[in-house]
Amino acid sequence: MEPELFQILGISLGLGLLVGLQRQHEQSELAGIRTFPLISIFGTISGLLAQDFGGWVIAMGLASLTALVVAANYMRVKAPHVDVGLTTEAAALLMYAVGAYLVLGDKTVAVVVGATAAVLLHLKDTLHSFVRRIGxxxxxxxxxxxxxxxxxxxxxxxxxxxxxxxxxxxxxxxxxxxxxxxxxxxxxxxxxxxxxxxxxxxxxxxxxxxxxxxxxxxxxxxxxxxxxxxxxxxxxxxxxxxxxxxxxxxxxxxxxxxxxxxxxxxxxxxxxxxxxxxxxxxxxxxxxxxxxxxxxxxxxxxxxxxxxxxxxxxxxxxxxxxxxxxxxxxxxxxxxxxxxxxxxxxxxxxxxxxxxxxxxxxxxxxxxxxxxxxxxxxxxxxxxxxxxxxxxxxxxxxxxxxxxxxxxxxxxxxxxxxxxxxxxx
Incomplete structure (x- = not known):
């Protein structure tokens, strides 16, 4: 277990929460307080994997995320009354990266990231309620x-x-x-x-x-x-x-x-x-x-x-x-x-x-x-x-x-x- 690695992941989570809070407060329909932390952690995990496998991992992750954003916006245009979110898609990408890191990296770190993602997904109502109370x-x-x-x-x-x-x-x-x-x-x-x-x-x-x-x-x-x-x-x-x-x-x-x-x-x-x-x-x-x-x-x-x-x-x-x-x-x-x-x-x-x-x-x-x-x-x-x-x-x-x-x-x-x-x- 490397404290520096946890520090990097903690900063990634914090920045994701910060941006997600601001976007949620602005009532963004595309991504909010849960989606941005998942995206930021996904990027961190991709970066860690790229240290061993090269920069193409980051490029593929960015391409995948871009495809998700394009698809979500296309669906919103086609069906404006449908609430389209990226949480499930981002979580799927994240858990893919966590699964890979379980094999290639520190298992403890991977478990912590996976558990954190699960908690974020579970706390949907709690986090949204907190944002609504913020003036x-x-x-x-x-x-x-x-x-x-x-x-x-x-x-x-x-x-x-x-x-x-x-x-x-x-x-x-x-x-x-x-x-x-x-x-x-x-x-x-x-x-x-x-x-x-x-x-x-x-x-x-x-x-x-x-x-x-x-x-x-x-x-x-x-x-x-x-x-x-x-x-x-x-x-x-x-x-x-x-x-x-x-x-x-x-x-x-x-x-x-x-x-x-x-x-x-x-x-x-x-x-x-x-x-x-x-x-x-x-x-x-x-x-x-x-x-x-x-x-x-x-x-x-x-x-x-x-x-x-x-x-x-x-x-x-x-x-x-x-x-x-x-x-x-x-x-x-x-x-x-x-x-x-x-x-x-x-x-x-x-x-x-x-x-x-x-x-x-x-x-x-x-x-x-x-x-x-x-x-x-x-x-x-x-x-x-x-x-x-x-x-x-x-x-x-x-x-x-x-x-x-x-x-x-x-x-x-x-x-x-x-x-x-x-x-x-």
Whole structure:
């Protein structure tokens, strides 16, 4: 099994789905969200076969597909009321290529491709229903993410610039793609469940999209609308913040998976504490219903550029602090950067840990301090924008988490390192 081969097939499938989504949204009668992935994968399989048998395989595949398109259009002209599709024909060509590849290539790859084709064929109603629910705004979000991830990222230079050689445009934008991708995942989960989601799902989706934006939205609702329950608003804000801590662990897993055995346990302890605290609040929330407000598009180019600038600034700040103050300087950067964005300091610290420029024991503490700083900032937002009632509840919940986080910082193994570093500043 070759990971590179699966990567090629995955890209082929993704591009086919992307084009198929756009064509389906435009109500193309010739080919849609199922047919284009089948065609793209058929082309990939033909290309793989051509490596052993020559380019005539690709030419024959193109000729066959062209004949199918011509035949389908001819039938449509002759019988305009007949719904002519290419799904069965494309699937037949694909399965022919898969069958050949089973003999000539990696059997595991062929099985995966065949199973994927079967799933696509089976999910006709589900995929068509998904496309029908997508509006112009949602399609714009998808295309903007394509620009961010598949147009801008590949052309950025993969080399270091600037002071301390820490500003690598490709690596910086790769982190932008990661964060925007997480936000987009939450956004589309909201599009599926959001309008009918209650307090629990609203908090989870809010944490995936943006816990800070969720905090601002719900705090304002308690101030602008006297009928909004401060208890429900506080629970949603708290759940979104808990999800943001879990999101930090995921980011570390993506950027520096080798550090997880050391970094994940203390962060997970804080998350579990928040989970228990939030679960207790949720059980006693009462019967009041709540509806999640409309969410903004997380894939806007302006948002991506702002995060990229913040991440680059944090990279420079961490390099400067490390050079002049050692690890203790990174704690100061964590407090400051965590006030507005915990993702940037998390990703930069994860990279430093993966290159052994920061010890793992210092690394998780830097990330946790940034997360606690972010909680303090959001509590302040609630105090400024929300009602007194919701601020009191949020302050109590966040205060408990801050106290528990301090205990984790103090009592976790090798607990005196942080104090010594702070005293050395």
């Amino acid at each position: 112009e705004k949602d399609l714009k979000a998808i295309m903007q993410f394509v620009v961010i991830s598949l147009v801008i990222l590949p052309v950025l230079p993969d080399q270091a610039y600037g002071p301390y050689d820490v500003l690598n445009p490709h690596n910086i934008w790769l982190m932008v793609v990661l964060i925007v991708g997480i936000g987009l995942l939450g956004y589309f989960a909201y599009k599926i469940f959001g309008q009918k989601s209650g307090t629990l799902l609203g908090g989870i989706l809010g944490g995936l999209i943006s816990s800070t934006a969720t905090t601002v939205t719900y705090a304002r609702r308690t101030s602008d609308d006297q009928h909004t329950s401060s208890k429900l608003a506080a629970i949603v804000i708290f759940i979104a913040s808990a999800v943001s801590v879990a999101r930090v662990i995921v980011e570390v897993a993506v950027v520096a998976s080798g550090t997880l055995p050391t970094v994940a346990p203390p962060l997970a302890a804080v998350f579990l504490f928040m989970l228990v605290l939030g679960g207790g609040m949720y059980l006693f929330k009462g019967d009041n219903a709540d509806q999640m407000p409309e969410q903004g598009n997380p894939a806007q180019l302006k948002t991506a550029l702002v995060f990229g600038a913040i991440y680059a600034a944090v990279l420079l700040a961490t390099a400067f602090a490390k050079d002049y103050l050692g690890d203790s300087g990174l704690y100061i950067v964590a407090v400051i950067s965590g006030l507005t964005d915990v993702d940037a300091i998390t990703l930069s610290t994860a990279r430093l840990m993966s290159t052994d420029n920061v010890g793992l024991d210092s690394g998780w503490r830097i990330i946790l301090i940034a997360a606690l700083s972010n909680l303090t900032f959001k509590a302040g937002l609630v105090g400024v924008l929300g009602s007194r009632s919701v601020f009191g509840k949020v302050a109590l919940l966040f205060g408990a988490v801050l106290a528990f986080g301090m205990l984790v910082l103090w009592l976790w193994p090798e607990n005196f390192t942080l104090l010594e570093d702070l005293l050395a500043v």
